Amino acid sequence: MRRSLARLLLLFASRAVTPLAMLFFLLLYIGIAFFSAEPLTTLISITRDYVPVALVLALIPVNCAFRLLMELRTSVRRRAVMKGETAKSSPEDLFAETVRLSGTLPLAALKERLESFGYRIRLTGSSLAACRGISLLPARLLFLVAIGCLFTGILVSTTTRSSRKVAVIEGEPFPLSPEGHDLVERITFADRRGLFLEKTLSIEVAGKDGKKRVFGIYPPALYHGFFVYPRYLGIAPLIRFTAPDLPAGFESYVILMIYPPGKEDSAEIPGTGYRIVFSMAKPDVGDDPFRSGRMTLLFRILQGDKPVTSGTLAMGGEFNGNGYRLSSPEFRRVVTTDLVRDHGVIPIWAGALFFSAALLFWLPVRLFFPRREILFMETADVVYACSRAEGGRIMHDGIFLEALDFLDAGGKIALTCHGKTC
Amino acid sequence: MSALKLIPLLLAWCGIVAALARYCPARRTLLMISCASSFAGGAAGGNLLLTIFNGEIAYSVVKALAGACFLCLWVVALAAFYRVTGSGGQGTPVEHEKAYVFTATALALPAGLLAGAICVCRLAPQGVAPLFVLGVAGILLTAVAIGIERFVPADITMTGEALLVLIVSLLLFASSFTLQLDLFSPLSMKVMKFIHDFVHQFFESMLVPDHLFFRRDVWEYIGYLFGSGVGFWGGLLIWFAPVILIGAAIRLERLPSVSHIRQGAQRRKLLAAFIGERRCRLIAPCMAVLILGAAVYNSLFPRVEYWDPKPVAVVVNASGAILIPKKGEINLEDGKLHKYLLKQGGREARFMILSTPDGRLMVTLDACAICKPEGYGQAEGAVICYYCKTLIPLETVGKPGGCNPVPVPLKVGADGVTLDAMTILNRWSETVTGSSRIKGGGK
Numbered sequence: 001m002r003r004s005l006a007r008l009l010l011l012f013a014s015r016a017v018t019p020l021a022m023l024f025f026l027l028l029y030i031g032i033a034f035f036s037a038e039p040l041t042t043l044i045s046i047t048r049d050y051v052p053v054a055l056v057l058a059l060i061p062v063n064c065a066f067r068l069l070m071e072l073r074t075s076v077r078r079r080a081v082m083k084g085e086t087a088k089s090s091p092e093d094l095f096a097e098t099v100r101l102s103g104t105l106p107l108a109a110l111k112e113r114l115e116s117f118g119y120r121i122r123l124t125g126s127s128l129a130a131c132r133g134i135s136l137l138p139a140r141l142l143f144l145v146a147i148g149c150l151f152t153g154i155l156v157s158t159t160t161r162s163s164r165k166v167a168v169i170e171g172e173p174f175p176l177s178p179e180g181h182d183l184v185e186r187i188t189f190a191d192r193r194g195l196f197l198e199k200t201l202s203i204e205v206a207g208k209d210g211k212k213r214v215f216g217i218y219p220p221a222l223y224h225g226f227f228v229y230p231r232y233l234g235i236a237p238l239i240r241f242t243a244p245d246l247p248a249g250f251e252s253y254v255i256l257m258i259y260p261p262g263k264e265d266s267a268e269i270p271g272t273g274y275r276i277v278f279s280m281a282k283p284d285v286g287d288d289p290f291r292s293g294r295m296t297l298l299f300r301i302l303q304g305d306k307p308v309t310s311g312t313l314a315m316g317g318e319f320n321g322n323g324y325r326l327s328s329p330e331f332r333r334v335v336t337t338d339l340v341r342d343h344g345v346i347p348i349w350a351g352a353l354f355f356s357a358a359l360l361f362w363l364p365v366r367l368f369f370p371r372r373e374i375l376f377m378e379t380a381d382v383v384y385a386c387s388r389a390e391g392g393r394i395m396h397d398g399i400f401l402e403a404l405d406f407l408d409a410g411g412k413i414a415l416t417c418h419g420k421t422c
Numbered sequence: 423m424s425a426l427k428l429i430p431l432l433l434a435w436c437g438i439v440a441a442l443a444r445y446c447p448a449r450r451t452l453l454m455i456s457c458a459s460s461f462a463g464g465a466a467g468g469n470l471l472l473t474i475f476n477g478e479i480a481y482s483v484v485k486a487l488a489g490a491c492f493l494c495l496w497v498v499a500l501a502a503f504y505r506v507t508g509s510g511g512q513g514t515p516v517e518h519e520k521a522y523v524f525t526a527t528a529l530a531l532p533a534g535l536l537a538g539a540i541c542v543c544r545l546a547p548q549g550v551a552p553l554f555v556l557g558v559a560g561i562l563l564t565a566v567a568i569g570i571e572r573f574v575p576a577d578i579t580m581t582g583e584a585l586l587v588l589i590v591s592l593l594l595f596a597s598s599f600t601l602q603l604d605l606f607s608p609l610s611m612k613v614m615k616f617i618h619d620f621v622h623q624f625f626e627s628m629l630v631p632d633h634l635f636f637r638r639d640v641w642e643y644i645g646y647l648f649g650s651g652v653g654f655w656g657g658l659l660i661w662f663a664p665v666i667l668i669g670a671a672i673r674l675e676r677l678p679s680v681s682h683i684r685q686g687a688q689r690r691k692l693l694a695a696f697i698g699e700r701r702c703r704l705i706a707p708c709m710a711v712l713i714l715g716a717a718v719y720n721s722l723f724p725r726v727e728y729w730d731p732k733p734v735a736v737v738v739n740a741s742g743a744i745l746i747p748k749k750g751e752i753n754l755e756d757g758k759l760h761k762y763l764l765k766q767g768g769r770e771a772r773f774m775i776l777s778t779p780d781g782r783l784m785v786t787l788d789a790c791a792i793c794k795p796e797g798y799g800q801a802e803g804a805v806i807c808y809y810c811k812t813l814i815p816l817e818t819v820g821k822p823g824g825c826n827p828v829p830v831p832l833k834v835g836a837d838g839v840t841l842d843a844m845t846i847l848n849r850w851s852e853t854v855t856g857s858s859r860i861k862g863g864g865k
Contacts, residue, residue: 015508019500030493033612037824040619099681157627198637220629229629260634340629348628385681401681401689408684 012059013066018147021059028053047158057155064148068141075137082131082375084124091375095386097400101407105378113406114374117399126378133371136390142358150351157344164226164339167255169236170332174205176224176339181208187333189233189291201230203335226339233259233290237297237315237331239267239276243308244323246272255334258297259290275302276326281312290333299326372396374403427599428556431544432563434596435461435537437713439567441588441706442533445580446526454568456530461560464538469553471539472546478815481602484539488597489605491536492664495590499664502583502671525582533589537596544600577702583668584706591665591710591717598720601801606661606721607811611792611825613660614653621647650794650809661714669707675700721811728799728806733763733772733788738843746775747838754783754839759800761788764846771850772797773830775839776805776819783834784820785841786827791853798827828853 011017025043032046033039047053078094092098107128111121119130166175170187173180188202203215213221220227234257242249246269254267261282266275280289281296289295293315300310301324309322318327370391377384385404389396439457443450471480541556580588597603621644624630633641646652678696680689734752736744744764748754759776772788772795789795793809800806804813805827812825820829828849833840 015504019504023497023500027493029616038619040616040623044623097679097681161627193637196637196640197631197635199635201635217631217635218629227629231632233634338629342627342629345628387681404681405684405686 009066012062013070014063015067017063018060021056021063024056044158054155054159057151057158060151061148061155064144064151068144068148071137071140071144075135078373081377082122082129082373084122084127084129084377091377091384091386094388095373095375096388097386097397099385099404101383101385101404103383103407105376105383105407106410107376110376110403110406113403114399119372119374128376130374131372133369133390133392134365135371136362136365139358139362139365142354142361146351146354146358148351149347149354153344153347153349153351155344156347157342161340161342161344163341165231166337166339167234167236168203168230168335168337169255170334172332174203174223175337176226177205178224182206182213185212187335189288189333191288201233201335203228203230203337220340223339226341227345229338229340230335231338232257232336234265234334234336235259235280235290235295235331236334237328240325240327240329241269241274241276242325243272243274243301246274249325253332257334257336261289273303276300277302293331295331297328301326366391374400376403425555427544428541428559430599431537431541431596432559434592434713435541435560436563436567436570437592438533438537438589439564440571440574441580441585441592442526442530443568443571444574444578445582445585446522449523449526450568452523453526453530454564456527457534457568458561458564460531460534461538461564462557464535464540465542465553465557465560466538467535468539468542472542478602481543481600484536484543485597485603485605487532487536488540488593488603491532491590491593492605495586495664498583498586499667499671503667503674506671506674506676525585529585529589533593536593540593540596540600540603543603544596577699578705579699579702580706581672581703583671584703587665587668587710588706588713591713595713595717595720598717599725601724601806601811602813604721604724604811606657606718609660610650610653610657611810611812613656614650617652617656618648658718661718662711665707665710665714669704669711672700672703672707724811728801729758730797730799731759731761733761736762736764738764738766742843744841744843744846745838746841748783755781759798759805761797764843766843766847769847769851771846773841773846774798774827776800776816778816778819779803780817782820783832783839785830785832785839786819787830787846787850787853788827789850789853790825790827791822792825 028046029039029043032042036042047057074094081091081094105126105128107123107126110128111123114128114130115121119132122129122131164175168174168184168187170184172184174182174184182205184203185206186202186204188200188204190200190202191198192200197217199217201217205213205215207213213223215221215223215228215230217230220229222228234255236253236255238251238253240249240251250269250272256265256267256278257263258265258278258280261280264277264279266277268275277300279298281298283289283294283296286292287294295315297313297315298310299313299319301308309324311319311321311326313319313326313328315328315331318325320326370389372389372392373387374396375384375386377386385400385407387396387400439453442453442457446453468480468484471483474480475483538557538560541560542553545552545556594605597605625632633644636644677693680692683689683692736746738744744762746754746762752760754760754775755777757777757779759774761772761774764771764773773785774788775783775785777783787795788797790807793807796807796809798805798807798814801813804815805819806813807825810825814826818826822829830841830846830849
């Protein structure tokens with residue numbers, strides 16, 4: 001039982017698990033691409049709907065966690081061996097190269113020799129450990145954590161994300177607010193040149209207790225567990241409309257997603273067959289119409305599919321022609337917003353941060369201070385000479401071989417530094 | 423003419439046989455028999471496919487097989503690279519002779535079958551005689567290639583991965599000569615689509631705001647991801663990556679351990695021999711890079727003449743309609759593609775009329791909703807999108823979706839075809855969003 005468990009753990013920690021899982025998804029994607037015009041969204045929905053596929057995706061973070069533990073364990077064991085704690089571990093699995101020698105070690109001479117090459121030496125009884133540089137282990141661990149976070153985020157996001165599209169309107173309760181307590185006081189759209197964005201959007205919401213909250217563009221704010229994700233802008237003008245066959249008229253606020261200028265949207269006049277198609281006129285000069293509130297609407301009035309009249313309507317003004325009267329005394333700003341419940345977003349961003357940290361650590365250390373280790377260890381029946389390098393391998397291997405030659409010659413070879421006799 | 427068309431394909435077949443012979447020099451006769459028989463079988467099977475099914479299905483089957491080979495190469499390349507980097511640079515395990523023979527035969531069979539089928543597709547539509555000549559030529563060339571291989575320097579050796587990379591690249595090279603079998607162009611399109619979908623999905627998932635809020639310059643940089651260049655370069659990356667991975671796996675193979683040797687000269691000799699041998703093993707991936715490069719060139723500049731008439735300017739009458747007579751200077755029912763250019767109020771649109779194989783007249787824009795409006799040319803039984811090289815069977819022209827030309831509603835009368843000018847202009851500006859330029863002339 002215990003052996004089977006150990007095997008299972010080894011299987012989960014195998015280096016092959018993550019690439020195989022990724023290969024599975026690649027093949028699945030290619031297969032879907034043959035039959036679907038939208039392979040990526042189809043792949044996402046398959047992952048969400050079929051548990052076995054989600055489980056394959058889950059293998060990746062699980063594998064990362066196991067690998068992290070395995071690599072930590074190996075590192076701890078290697079450190080122990082380097083410290084001279086030889087009782088439990090054989091050094092052969094812990095180093096890139098291990099040579100078995102016979103005889104005894106001239107430790108003092110070896111120490112002097114390796115120190116001349118810049119190695120830090122630790123002498124402990126019958127072993128000599130030489131090392132220089134900084135270990136890349138932290139970068140490796142950060143990398144594994146990053147992969148784990150990234151795929152955990154993708155898994156959680158794919159399987160549990162829910163989203164609702166709502167219209168946030170000035171002067172109306174904020175959608176999802178309990179009993180309509182939270183009121184949208186003001187929507188402000190302004191220029192502010194940032195690193196990536198050049199606009200800011202503020203949705204100011206006043207609570208029942210008078211406490212104010214402001215939702216911006218990025219990073220998205222949380223509201224009762226939902227991310228507030230503003231998507232598009234629009235207006236809700238108060239439309240007053242009368243027609244020759246509609247003397248009683250129509251008056252109501254209508255939501256028109258017509259920003260930026262050029263976009264079209266239409267409003268149905270219920271029960272009349274009338275439809276008014278609006279767009280926002282592009283201002284020749286001056287301020288942004290959404291921001292300033294000074295806007296002119298272009299409209300076409302249709303009865304069924306037949307156009308009956310068209311014209312322009314300044315906000316606050318009135319159109320009167322062919323028996324049709326259209327006016328809009330006021331308007332409210334609207335933001336079409338997605339309220340998204342997604343617990344995968346934060347792990348994905350955390351993964352990106354861990355990736356960056358891993359890269360920032362790895363790059364200078366790998367280039368300028370790579371870890372190189374040599375160990376000479378005398379046991380009861382054999383002498384081990386071990387070596388590993390995370391970079392600068394050619395020079396390190398040369399020093400290791402020279403040290404072995406030195407031992408072979410009984411510690412009497414002339415000391416050389418970089419090919420020259422010292 | 424048919425023989426000339428087949429020369430590069432048969433040369434590619436010779437290359438495959440020579441590579442197999444170099445990998446397994448001990449069993450040349452067995453190899454020759456399996457190569458020759460599989461090539462002949464492939465040619466016969468390909469011909470059977472073309473006879474039983476219509477052209478499109480047969481081509482799709484052969485193309486899918488070539489794609490599967492490329493996918494296998496990817497898997498092998500990743501495994502090789504992963505093995506070398508994961509094991510601290512351990513090289514390929516030494517194979518026994520039986521394994522060599524098994525691998526060579528296992529590769530010779532599918533390679534021969536596919537090479538034969540690709541040659542037949544290139545030859546189609548032809549009679550029995552050219553097919554017979556092709557089979558005989560393939561068998562003879564197998565023997566010739568095995569004979570020539572003896573003269574290749576003995577230093578040039580081949581690992582299993584290098585053999586596979588050479589075989590697959592030669593097969594892809596051979597298939598790139600036939601438009602219907604070309605893999606690079608569809609690959610570029612798929613990559614472009616994937617990147618587009620991925621960026622969109624990433625923005626949605628990470629709640630990144632829309633372009634409305636972005637700085638213009640930043641959004642332009644993001645816009646590069648939606649351009650055709652990304653598809654092309656991404657396609658190139660995927661195309662060459664397996665070869666590069668296999669080359670890297672060979673190059674990163676760790677030097678043999680020499681710690682047990684105490685004579686410096688002996689150590690250096692051993693290492694130099696290993697490095698020299700490793701360099702020789704890199705020759706096959708380097709050749710594969712050149713061959714795959716040639717396949718890309720073939721894909722980008724296919725040697726096919728298309729029917730692509732210069733667009734004829736049309737006149738719009740007072741009611742906004744365009745009348746094009748069926749007969750006259752241009753006969754709309756001659757089975758050929760006819761192109762027209764509409765100019766009105768500073769707006770332009772190009773459209774085309776053709777008669778489908780079932781005799782129906784179809785009007786479409788000279789553009790699809792996906793690609794830049796490079797236009798279409800007519801080949802045998804299909805029109806081709808010049809931009810992405812996708813072949814659209816004539817039967818499906820007039821149906822919307824994918825890379826099909828965007829259909830335009832028409833009224834067919836006894837004398838001719840009536841179209842609404844505004845509909846054409848609007849449809850052009852609505853769907854053809856990829857580019858602002860219009861090509862006036864035919865190719």
